[in-house]
Amino acid sequence: MDTASQTPLSLREVTKQYGSLTAVNAIDLEVDPGEFVVIVGPSGCGKSTTLRMIAGLEDITDGELYFGDELMNDIEPKDRNVAMVFQNYALYPHMSARRNMVFGINAGGESYPDDEIDERVSEAAATLGISDLLDRMPGQLSGGERQRVALGRALIRDPDVLLLDEPLANLDAKLRTEMRAELDQLHQEFGATTVYVTHNQTEAMTLGDRVVVLHDGEIQQVDPPQRLYDFPKNQFVAEFIGSPTINFLSASVSRTEGSYRIESSSRAGEFRMNLPPTDRLEDSLPEELIFGIRPEDLHLAETTDDTQAEPLSLTVNTTEPLGNSMLVYGTVGDREVKVQLDAHASVSVGETVSLVSDPDRVHLFDAETGDIRYHSARVPEPAPVDHSD
Template identity: 40%
Template sequence: MASITLNHLVKKYGDGFPAVNDVSIDIADGEFLILVGPSGCGKSTLLRMIVGLEDITSGDLLINGQRVNEKEPRERNLSMVFQNYALYPHLTVYENIAFPLRLSKGKFSDEEIDRKVRAAASTLDLDEHLERKPANLSGGQRQRVAMGRAIVRDADAFLFDEPLSNLDAKLRGQMRTEIAQLQRRMGITSVYVTHDQTEAMTLGDRVAVLKKGILQQIASPRELYEQPANLFVAGFIGSPSMNFLPAHVQGNVFGTPLGDIPVPQHAAGKMPPDGSIVLLGLRPEHFEDAKFVDEAIAARGTTFDARFTHTEWLGNQQYGYIRYQPDEAVQAKLNELAQDLDADEMQPQLVVSLDATSRIRGGTEGRIWVDTRRMHVFNPETGENLTRDAEAGAELTREAAEERQAEIERARQELAAAG
């Protein structure tokens, strides 16, 4: 296993464009780090720089404290799992997994190769498929074969380049679980690239969010969700996305298209001057049909009346959609953010979570309660989260690291007990 250190890494192409721009990350031994962001943000380029498939323009890459900028990929002892699996169609599953060992030309005996291949196949539940060809396997099985080839190399780290993007939604969920469990059992350093924020939130110990080659924030999934550093991170992490409601600062209230909202205590003293425009960040679950909020909880937020365009009932939950009249200047900023997030435009609407039994429907008006204690306030020009509690966010990441270490220890003990 290995620690990987990225010190001010920069990658510029011939036209001078920085695909990766001054990225610094310390990846701990055994950590599962996710690189996430929209298309073209530099995440795959950064992964290829780590494995040695892309030259480094400037900065230092260290593996276990040793600078490896000029080392060839084969000298870095890293295993890469590609998006397209990169399997040899004419070879059996057994021979595909054994292939990197046979490339070593005499380093491993036939007995050692057989032991390693069968151990990897057992770990990945491929024992019954060793004599089959890739064409006769499902997408999930082919992905496991690609992972088996990485495992047998006894590499210091696994690098995954969008390994699940070719699978259907159900199989992606299954493979996420398998990759997470495998990584926990082996405790091997892993760097995983994805554009899917659900994968990022469910797999990683920490997640590094990239935008146009620049690192926006690196933290545990929970810190990113609850204490985003800026508008981009807040809008990228979470499904449905965070709502951004334009507001005018008016003393101790925010004037919004849906009515006045009192400035919550955690935002007091952090606001720009009266008359300034800010964006209120509210996640769908911060709302509820006021009929389902008891008095004790209601006092922690505020209510407003709104007309719903439509609702979506999903059985165990329900979402309502509220349109509002946007401020033109703010809408331009939101559309700019939408483009950063790979969307055409950002609709001037709120998506609110409702109790599954709520009778609010499209075309009707309802009274909605919002938990203002969990509200974020953003500067629309800089994107800065004015209400971010950095200390509380850091504590969330510390807790996640402790829980993760305990989980790895339990997995190792269970593996040792199983013999």
């Protein structure tokens, strides 16, 4: 079985409306040849609708879809050379795994001889570890085995574009982890241009060359996973990406003798901290800002060399041992704050502890729009991704 063809994919101002409901709102997305792009977002954000428009299963209300230089809006699904793997596997229960894999392979104008089909099935089955399962019926297979059959059916077609719609959602946690690793390995081996849809941020962060965060039918940010986590463009992205979720506290910024200081609002308890020397803060910042800090970037004052003008006073409400760390839930003023500490930290429910923030991991958002106004770390230039292998 040959390495899949690598076709660039382009969505230009693509919109999908159902009557007065806009499910996808004028999105622009360029997917490089051989790239693995993950679309992530909450239920109802338009991610599966986007995938179905790429496949041709949903008509595009407005905008243009291209595979390479070819406009695909009016091309029938069977003529797009797209393979799609669904959450529920979509296997025929009365057909063996082998027959499910080859069903419809000669649709769409292709005509493979029987010996080539057999060779493709054998190679895909060997790669997926299901060679001894090909004569079994779907009802005799586990969820992970059925998913491998569905993947095999997609891969033997050497698709220009491979579409995956929440393919791991029905698997248990251990099997999801195993299948994530297998999917990553399969993509490296076959190299098809891939668009993967999920609501699971762990899948998005571990699988994607780039991640598209979608909310209410609109793209919020497109970036490699680590850049997305470290430099969110707005509060939605900052909160959606990351577990446990980021902390938000109301604050303002003052400037004194060329340095900047974050100060809490009265609703968020009392804290003050100096920002690292920077030329990236605007003089015209809004009066009200949202201070964002991730749980792992807060530390017990007595355990760190970081200093803070006035630490956060956290009243501990509950602790959650995780084995490799301890998650602490408490309140600062009237806001709940989460802190991820060392597993052996000495913290008790009911006590008040002093916390300092990592000064290089601070985010400031506009309180009105939610857009990012400042990262204390400098945003790096994106590195090019090579998909030539």
